[in-house]
Amino acid sequence: MKKLKGLLLLSLASYSLQAQSFIPAYQTRANQVTQTNITNLLQDFANLGVKTTGSTANTNTLNWLKAKYQTFGYDASQISEDIFTYGSTTSKNLVITKTGTVYPNIYVIICGHYDTITGPGVSDNGSGTSILLEAARILKDVPTEYSVKFIHFSGEEQGLVGSTHYVNNVVFSNNVRQLNLKVVFNIDQVGGKITNPSNTIVCESDQSSAGGTANNAPSLAMTQQLANCTTLYSPLQTTMSNAYASDYVPFEAKGDIITGFYETPVSGNQHTANDTFANIDPTYVFNVGKAAVGALQHFAVASSVLGTKESDSNKLESIKIYPNPAKDVLNVEIPSNIRNFSVEINDMSGKLISAFENERKINVSKLSKGVYMCTVKSDGEAITKKVIIDK
CATH class of the missing domain: 2.60.40.3080 (Immunoglobulin-like)
Known part of the structure; x- marks a missing residue:
């Protein structure tokens, strides 16, 4: 994620929140996020090195992600690559699609970038990457009314290059919309800081004039729902904020509804060699993961009935x-x-x-x-x- 711009933290109490019902099946699935899985994914991400867009490490990370989805049972028809160029280099966004049962042509996007700058980027953004993987694993065979796209963007650190390419060439083609989106849920830099543990997560909404203001109110309403899901399905508290320069911005500029998670307090390790596994708080990432799985089920309207193969938490x-x-x-x-x-x-x-x-x-x-x-x-x-x- 880029340097924060115009950060304005607002108390959740400032908003009139619409009540959401607690769904036991959603909690059961949120509880299937495991600390062990999160920790192992973060360590694996760290071991892949500095993932500068277009580098060998960047490509290796893409292949690691693809292998994870194949292990989860996603087949070739669900896994696609969106190729783009940045200067003289080429990189790829990874897109995994899970088809909805009622609205197959309306998509909930959950996304996060996997490229880094200086260090291994375990918080920025191995944390979001790990949470996307856990959510995809848990929801693989769970029916959802809306289709879900799990998207791992590259080129974020060079100015949202990958996500901009995806919006301009996949969501739109020749400025004609090809994909109808319900919401774009971005997770970027939620690693926390081991020396300053936190029990609060920032929920981000569109408060800008980018692409017009018609999507501001729907974004705020969706972010209120994100905050509600967080307190329903995880032990975290919430704070509301504006969106920053991360991968939801190209969607925002085209009028789509966005929301997202970001850590608080900010570790300060982003974009440095100190963004390592040793400096993050895996328990914080685990708790954000539970909140994300709860919210994703709500956004995509997952089944409220547990399948025969679904089990409770470790x-x-x-x-x-x-x-x-x-x-x-x-x-x-x-x-x-x-x-x-x-x-x-x-x-x-x-x-x-x-x-x-x-x-x-x-x-x-x-x-x-x-x-x-x-x-x-x-x-x-x-x-x-x-x-x-x-x-």
Whole structure:
């Protein structure tokens, strides 16, 4: 995401919110976002390096994304590439389409960019990328009334090049609209900051005159719905703000309705070599993921009845590991129905430091000051959380 422009944070209480009903099936699916999956995706994204548009790392990331969708069960007819040029280089947007049952020709777009500038860009925008992947995995076989497009844009950091190309050549062709859009839901830089944990997410709406003002009120209404879904299906609180220079802007300029998520407080690591896995808050990304899955179901009108293959969340997700930061002892609070479990402490490179069986008080007094990953495993399931050791 670009440097923020004209940021205006407004209390959600300033708006008259229309009540939305809580749908248990939506919560069940939101709970299927797992901390382990989010953490693994963020680490994988980090390991792919600096993903400058048109670079080998950028192409490798595109191929990694495609492989993920194939693993989820999306077939070749659902996966497409939108090729564009930037200067002397070529890059691609990745588009995955899930067809709606009632309105197959009206689309909900959920999007985020995967290119970076200086560093690996784990917050900007590995965080949004990871959430899109989790949402697509969970909703793969869930009927939705509206069609959904999961779009991973490249070229965002060079001035919204990829998303502008997509709008001008796919959504429109020769200035004639080809795709009817219900809403564009953009997720950019929601990694948080490990040294300053947050329980609030910014919900963004169109408050500009770009492309006219007719889409401003519908955007605000849609963003109110996004905020409602956030508080319904995640533990996060919400703050309202204007939209910035991210991939929803080309859609906004053509009159489409936009909304989006952005972190608060801003980490300040974006566009630097410090935008690494070690500096983000994976728990924050996990909670934003739950909010996003809840909101996406609402926007696309997902089935309110659970399918026979749908299950509830990983039973380990309720585990608490504290204090964090810790000094000498790390407590692992395990649900009473879990009798056998293991705990592993790894450094940020993945090296195993220590392992324990069925221990709820972990001695960390000999660990050096720094950030570690604590993984709890039981009956084939696992949960990983980042912990800070502070002497």
